[in-house]
Amino acid sequence: MLAVEKSLRALLVQGTQDGTLGPGSKLPTERDLVEQLSAPRSAIRRALDVLERDGVVIRHVGRGTFLTEAGLPPADGAPPDTSPAEIMQVRLLLEPPVAELAARVATQADLDRIAACLGGGEGSESFEDFEAWDGRLHRAIALAVHNGLLISMFDVMNTARSLPVWGSLKRRTSSPDRRRRYHDEHTAIVEALRDRDPLGARDSMRRHLQNVSDNLLGRH
Incomplete structure (x- = not known):
């Protein structure tokens, strides 16, 4: 930054x-x-x-x-002992319906911001840059629902991604090929949002997060 x-x-x-x-x-x-x-x-x-x-x-x-x-910053962050498994459980519960709602209510400015984050991720060559754009992309999708309470909940969840245990696990399981696959999955989500396809956005987000969870936690 x-x-x-x-x-x-x-x-x-x-x-x-x-x-x-x-x-x-x-x-x-x-x-x-x-x-x-x-x-x-x-x-x-x-x-x-x-x-x-x-x-x-x-x-x-x-x-x-x-x-x-x-x-506005969230009132409290995630507990310091939050595990990667807990983070992914919450993400799988929260983000697919958020993407579904975003496909219904996002403005063109929202979609442009989401597309800019997707482009930033595509151009990232390092793990750190890709992770930064990944976080911005997911938050931009949440912003597109225009619900302050939801954003506060999302940000509490997102603080867990800054915990050392999350960062070290992501780094260990990251590779250029995997980042390319994640970018392809991000692209499918963004295309569904552009098409105003709520179910497509929800399902694409769920598939993406399930793949992230499987890769992080060693479930295949």
């Missing part, structure tokens, strides 16, 4: 925790952010581009930049 983007995210988290920022709150101007973060204006704009793509903020020409409900 770029240093300016990380600093900006930290600023937003601090604002939501101290009560100065909430859903729909207007962010400081670019000029103010330049002063607060001691960063060039071009870097601030790039960081805002990333936050907008991730659904954390929304920008309106002539009005400013505003925090979305999805930009």
Whole structure:
């Protein structure tokens, strides 16, 4: 993550925790952010581009930049002893119906953001880059349902993916061929979303997550 983007995210988290920022709150101007973060204006704009793509903020020409409900951090993270098996159980329960709903209600902007994440994953050459785009893709699909409570639940689940046990297992079971297969599965999900095919999106997501689970946990 770029240093300016990380600093900006930290600023937003601090604002939501101290009560100065909430859903729909207007962010400081670019000029103010330049002063607060001691960063060039071009870097601030790039960081805002990333936050907008991730659904954390929304920008309106002539009005400013505003925090979305999805930009609020979850109240609590996943317990530190959460196992990979537990993570995959919850993902299999939650994400297929989320994809089904996203196929019904996603806007074109949502679909464009999802497609950008898919493209980022396709162009990734390292494990770290692919994992980052993988997480963004799945979160972009969840954002497309436009439900703040659901996003909070999703983010609690997603914090488990940052636990050391998850990262080490993913790294051990990762390979270029497997990442290509995962990208093909992601593509099938995104195509179903574009086609407004709820059942296709649900089933494609379920197949993908089942494959991830089998690969991680050694079930074939």
